[in-house]
Amino acid sequence: MKPVLLMDFGSTYTxxxxxxxxSETLLxxxxxxxxxxxxxxxxxxxxxxxxxxxxxxxxxxERYACSSAAxxxxxxxxxxxxxxxxxxxKQASLGAGAKVIRVYxxxxxxxDVAEIVSSHPDxxxxxxxxxxxxxxxILANARxxxxxxxxxxxxxxxNRNCADECEELLENWETHVCENVMPKFNELNIExxxxxxxxxxxxxxxxxxxxxxxxxxISGILMPTPAAMMAAMQLLAEGTKTxxxxxxxxxxxxxxxxxxxxxxxxxxxxxxxxIVKGLMEPYAKRTVEGDIGMRYSIWGIVDAAGIDRVSxxxxxAPERAKEMIQFLSENTETLPKDQEWENLDFALASLAVETxxxxxxxxxxxxxxxxxxxxxxxxxxxxxxxxxVVTGGAIIHTKRTGEIASHSLQSPNQPGSLRPADAKFLVxxxxxxxxxxxxxxxxxxxxxxxxxxELAEATE
Amino acid sequence: xxxxxxxxxxIGADVHAVxxxxxxxxxxxxxxxxxxxxVMVSQEEYINAAxxxxxxxxxxxxxxxxxxxxxxxxxxxxxxAGLKGILLYVGGNIVVGKQPFDEVEKRFKAMGFDRVFxxxxxxxxxIAALYEDLGVQPPEETEE
Numbered sequence: 001m002k003p004v005l006l007m008d009f010g011s012t013y014t015x016x017x018x019x020x021x022x023s024e025t026l027l028x029x030x031x032x033x034x035x036x037x038x039x040x041x042x043x044x045x046x047x048x049x050x051x052x053x054x055x056x057x058x059x060x061x062e063r064y065a066c067s068s069a070a071x072x073x074x075x076x077x078x079x080x081x082x083x084x085x086x087x088x089x090k091q092a093s094l095g096a097g098a099k100v101i102r103v104y105x106x107x108x109x110x111x112d113v114a115e116i117v118s119s120h121p122d123x124x125x126x127x128x129x130x131x132x133x134x135x136x137x138i139l140a141n142a143r144x145x146x147x148x149x150x151x152x153x154x155x156x157x158x159n160r161n162c163a164d165e166c167e168e169l170l171e172n173w174e175t176h177v178c179e180n181v182m183p184k185f186n187e188l189n190i191e192x193x194x195x196x197x198x199x200x201x202x203x204x205x206x207x208x209x210x211x212x213x214x215x216x217x218i219s220g221i222l223m224p225t226p227a228a229m230m231a232a233m234q235l236l237a238e239g240t241k242t243x244x245x246x247x248x249x250x251x252x253x254x255x256x257x258x259x260x261x262x263x264x265x266x267x268x269x270x271x272x273x274x275i276v277k278g279l280m281e282p283y284a285k286r287t288v289e290g291d292i293g294m295r296y297s298i299w300g301i302v303d304a305a306g307i308d309r310v311s312x313x314x315x316x317a318p319e320r321a322k323e324m325i326q327f328l329s330e331n332t333e334t335l336p337k338d339q340e341w342e343n344l345d346f347a348l349a350s351l352a353v354e355t356x357x358x359x360x361x362x363x364x365x366x367x368x369x370x371x372x373x374x375x376x377x378x379x380x381x382x383x384x385x386x387x388x389v390v391t392g393g394a395i396i397h398t399k400r401t402g403e404i405a406s407h408s409l410q411s412p413n414q415p416g417s418l419r420p421a422d423a424k425f426l427v428x429x430x431x432x433x434x435x436x437x438x439x440x441x442x443x444x445x446x447x448x449x450x451x452x453x454e455l456a457e458a459t460e
Numbered sequence: 461x462x463x464x465x466x467x468x469x470x471i472g473a474d475v476h477a478v479x480x481x482x483x484x485x486x487x488x489x490x491x492x493x494x495x496x497x498x499v500m501v502s503q504e505e506y507i508n509a510a511x512x513x514x515x516x517x518x519x520x521x522x523x524x525x526x527x528x529x530x531x532x533x534x535x536x537x538x539x540x541a542g543l544k545g546i547l548l549y550v551g552g553n554i555v556v557g558k559q560p561f562d563e564v565e566k567r568f569k570a571m572g573f574d575r576v577f578x579x580x581x582x583x584x585x586x587i588a589a590l591y592e593d594l595g596v597q598p599p600e601e602t603e604e
């Protein structure tokens with residue numbers, strides 16, 4: 001037996017997962033509540049004690065961790081045109097597992113710079129212009145930033161022709177120059193920036209957030225938790241050299257404050273005479289809906305879907321539903337206590353999944369041209385995707401998982417939304433996906449086989 | 461010498477893709493750095509692409525007769541977006557039916573287009589105009 005420990009430091013929970021890489025089995029999982037004030041090592045020790053009560057004493061040969069503690073990796077991005085390089089910068093940051101707190105476009109004002117300083121980001125991503133294209137904007141922004149005291153590392157990933165000049169302007173700042181996120185018009189090149197972001201996270205941010213206290217217990221904190229989740233999904237979809245993956249997929253992580261959606265799919269048009277408009281989207285794409293969550297962002301679900309649909313799905317009268325929702329928004333630790341509350345959570349979870357996946361997926365519309373009917377597609381066409389992976393407390397701790405997950409699919413009410421047409425639902429019952437993303441960095445085959453074994457199929 | 465950048469595409473709900481490809485190859489061979497937006501391009505897309513790529517000229521094509529409607533207000537939007545003085549070219553079957561070209565040209569110039577090309581214009585004519593307006597020379601023949 002060769003046990004490996006995988007840890008996920010969250011802002012409220014520390015989760016631990018033990019795996020035996022020899023027999024490729026999951027030994028156990030446990031979690032412990034942690035507060036911001038308590039030492040991170042304390043939460044970890046509690047979680048380990050709970051784990052060892054289940055599994056018996058384990059002698060771990062390796063320990064790896066991911067973290068979203070202390071707000072996760074908080075980033076601010078600045079680009080030129082909102083739909084183009086500013087969007088590319090946002091995609092790059094989200095894909096690297098960051099929490100994007102603000103996206104700026106065009107030239108920064110003094111007020112913008114003051115806002116950036118006061119929001120204490122962990123990192124800035126500065127982009128703008130294609131290679132050989134616009135340089136005024138990124139240079140003006142670098143100049144504005146150079147007038148204030150450095151606050152965090154800056155990744156410069158804009159027009160390569162002025163990268164040197166940006167670096168010179170920001171000589172007081174810690175700068176990291178990498179390839180342009182959009183070297184040619186509409187050509188997305190976000191991996192180099194993502195790689196740089198992860199490196200900085202590893203080398204610098206972890207220490208700044210006091211996470212290195214637990215370092216002696218850990219072989220390495222590898223990445224922010226969403227990046228581990230993304231790695232797991234990519235591994236599950238693509239497989240390894242020796243073990244095949246399950247193919248293109250969509251994954252939904254329904255949380256209390258936000259809902260994350262991942263798609264590992266090329267998203268190209270499925271019908272002929274379709275013209276793709278807008279920015280080309282990444283093959284591995286992550287979106288975060290900051291206004292969609294089961295507790296802290298509960299009203300965002302109602303705003304997006306309408307109280308009538310909450311009422312219709314839950315069978316609870318609108319007035320009563322509003323009262324209950326108000327209670328939950330104020331008492332965020334509440335779990336459903338009877339059938340009525342379960343019904344409400346079911347309706348909210350369903351609508352959260354529907355809204356978040358609809359925002360993630362592309363859209364298509366019919367265009368009548370003198371040459372006949374054509375289709376105009378914006379974003380990714382996920383209709384051919386046949387696997388939807390779901391995780392998050394409200395989905396996995398209910399009997400109606402399949403029903404909730406089915407709201408990720410195409411519906412007749414929104415024919416223009418390019419969500420999967422039909423899919424199998426895979427449930428992360430034991431909450432192991434981020435851990436498998438970590439394990440996959442060293443034991444990809446093992447992580448993949450454990451995921452295939454542990455993800456349970458849910459039916460409607 | 462540094463290459464000049466042009467943004468090109470077929471405007472509106474027009475899906476004529478073949479001419480667009482021919483022009484792209486002709487302009488590229490003539491030494492321009494081409495950002496080709498393809499077909500069904502909106503005014504905003506030309507403008508956004510021109511901002512990011514710091515383009516010197518926008519070349520609008522239209523073949524389906526609705527060009528006049530599609531092109532209205534383009535110069536004003538360019539001004540608004542900070543692309544003051546960018547060269548605007550338009551060409552193709554840009555109006556409905558057969559109308560005297562000098563009148564068509566006058567109308568499009570009044571809309572703020574610098575050059576207007578009628579139906580059947582060979583790419584060489586447009587390329588010659590680009591060299592003249594941008595003050596550049598054709599690339600020297602190089603042996604492969």
